[in-house]
Amino acid sequence: MTQNECPGLDLFPDRAPVRKPGPASWLLRGLALEDEAAVLAGLNRILSASPLRNMTTPNGMMSVRTSSCGDFGWVSDQRGYRYAPLDPHSSQPWPEMPEVFYKLAHTAAARAGFGDFVPDSCLINQYAAGSGMGLHQDKNERSFDQPIVSVSLGIPAVFLFGGMKRTDPAVKIPLYHGDVMVWGDEDRLRYHGVMPVQPGHHPILANHRINLTFRKAG
Numbered sequence: 001m002t003q004n005e006c007p008g009l010d011l012f013p014d015r016a017p018v019r020k021p022g023p024a025s026w027l028l029r030g031l032a033l034e035d036e037a038a039v040l041a042g043l044n045r046i047l048s049a050s051p052l053r054n055m056t057t058p059n060g061m062m063s064v065r066t067s068s069c070g071d072f073g074w075v076s077d078q079r080g081y082r083y084a085p086l087d088p089h090s091s092q093p094w095p096e097m098p099e100v101f102y103k104l105a106h107t108a109a110a111r112a113g114f115g116d117f118v119p120d121s122c123l124i125n126q127y128a129a130g131s132g133m134g135l136h137q138d139k140n141e142r143s144f145d146q147p148i149v150s151v152s153l154g155i156p157a158v159f160l161f162g163g164m165k166r167t168d169p170a171v172k173i174p175l176y177h178g179d180v181m182v183w184g185d186e187d188r189l190r191y192h193g194v195m196p197v198q199p200g201h202h203p204i205l206a207n208h209r210i211n212l213t214f215r216k217a218g
């Protein structure tokens, strides 16, 4: 990844521990590595109870595979997106949010100045090479008072962080295993997305990128 691929962020050394891509947005490099083994063990437990699947949206099949944990899971079908307390595959509640997930999300938010973050939903996205996510706003949550905490694991990806309009220019932020992005307050409704992931290999997650997105949904 060259500096030229990150327009707007080339003032920051690429692996600087903290970047601030917006007034209320933070990139905390490697924060999730502190509890890496426990986070990955928690992930495995969740996915054995609620496996990853390709959901459909009103625009077609998603290229990422998803699951969830916590009180609310993010679900989508031809009718649209919403949060639901039950996994539609099993009709059972989503797996409980592991304590280490909650702690990671809470710590990241607190470091970014959001001391009272209480996530009740964690969406798990799995990207294979070629999968990406178009620019979108997170706005299905009941309130926008709480931030979004987004954890990257596995092979790298380029995160697109735009403005309040879909057409606003987006900066490209390379994200690596263990990086955590937090955005809230005036940045809470920024458009964001993920460029199609390039093929790669990670020693634990092989040829995949996993993203954990923590939100207060209900």
Ligand SMILES: O=C(O)CCC(=O)C(=O)O
Binding pocket: 123, 125, 133, 138, 150, 159, 192, 193, 194, 211, 213
């Ligand atoms: O995978 C990512 O880094 C972002 C995921 C995302 O934007 C979402 O799930 O809404």
